[in-house]
Amino acid sequence: MADKHNEMNRDVWNEIVELHYNHPDYKLKEFLNGWNSLKKIERDALGDVNGKSLLHLMCQFGMDTLSWGRLGANVTGVDISDKSIEFAEKLKKQTGMADAKFVRSDIYDLIGKIDKKFDFIFMSHGTHPWFENLTKWAKTVAHYLKPGGTFFIVDGHPVADLFLWGDEFNYFHKGPYKEANWPDYCDREYKVKGESVEWMHKLSDFVNAMVKAGLTVVELNEYNKGYYDVKGNWVRKGDYWYPPEGPTKYPLMFSMKVRK
Numbered sequence: 001m002a003d004k005h006n007e008m009n010r011d012v013w014n015e016i017v018e019l020h021y022n023h024p025d026y027k028l029k030e031f032l033n034g035w036n037s038l039k040k041i042e043r044d045a046l047g048d049v050n051g052k053s054l055l056h057l058m059c060q061f062g063m064d065t066l067s068w069g070r071l072g073a074n075v076t077g078v079d080i081s082d083k084s085i086e087f088a089e090k091l092k093k094q095t096g097m098a099d100a101k102f103v104r105s106d107i108y109d110l111i112g113k114i115d116k117k118f119d120f121i122f123m124s125h126g127t128h129p130w131f132e133n134l135t136k137w138a139k140t141v142a143h144y145l146k147p148g149g150t151f152f153i154v155d156g157h158p159v160a161d162l163f164l165w166g167d168e169f170n171y172f173h174k175g176p177y178k179e180a181n182w183p184d185y186c187d188r189e190y191k192v193k194g195e196s197v198e199w200m201h202k203l204s205d206f207v208n209a210m211v212k213a214g215l216t217v218v219e220l221n222e223y224n225k226g227y228y229d230v231k232g233n234w235v236r237k238g239d240y241w242y243p244p245e246g247p248t249k250y251p252l253m254f255s256m257k258v259r260k
């Protein structure tokens, strides 16, 4: 049965994906001219993906998925949002990458929808707050990884919310955070109409979920730089963003590498 909260989020992402597809922050024009959207941390972590199979969870319109494809990986992207997958298919056509596959699915319901196992599973930047159940997430990762395969996540550090947005968040809060009318992260003038549902996860929750799914956490890292202009006045250096006063005293991102 479809998860009620995830379905609310599906509607929200159906509402906003076109805004992102056409927004200069996502650099569609540059991408169509050959630019690769992957950042240094994930490229260094996965290394040579040429000839390997790669599953990208929560891929939105697939720019990162197709970027792994440009590095030689045989890619499959998954997203809950129908419109995101439509835009991913459009981008696939525009880039002529006919072998890339996109599947519309809630990650909770993915098992059984793709009939293969992968060398790499990847997810990044704006993913984990969108689902509650880390056990189902880790089981899905364990199911789709080949023995010896690698899962890698790089994303916002949950502690960062407390430093960036203050009292609104509690690191130990277990229930959903429901929000409507929030400014879109690309087009801040646009207020998102649908109600979205997000969850706080502790860093230990990610590690424990993977361990309980029988996987081995081989690396956990924390970073004092962000993956986008969080406050509208941050400064870009290379692939990452810093507040005007420089690197933060608290973590903004984390990454975790896991093996089966």
Ligand SMILES: C[S@@+](CC[C@H](N)C(=O)[O-])C[C@H]1O[C@@H](n2cnc3c(N)ncnc32)[C@H](O)[C@@H]1O
Binding pocket: 006, 009, 010, 013, 057, 058, 059, 060, 061, 062, 064, 078, 079, 080, 081, 084, 105, 106, 107, 108, 124, 125, 126, 127, 130, 131
């Ligand atoms: C911020 S995007 C992250 C993707 C990528 N880093 C990007 O910026 O394009 C989050 C994506 O997660 C997807 N999503 C949210 N909940 C999901 C779920 N339960 N299963 C699969 N995808 C989900 C949304 O539809 C959205 O496309």
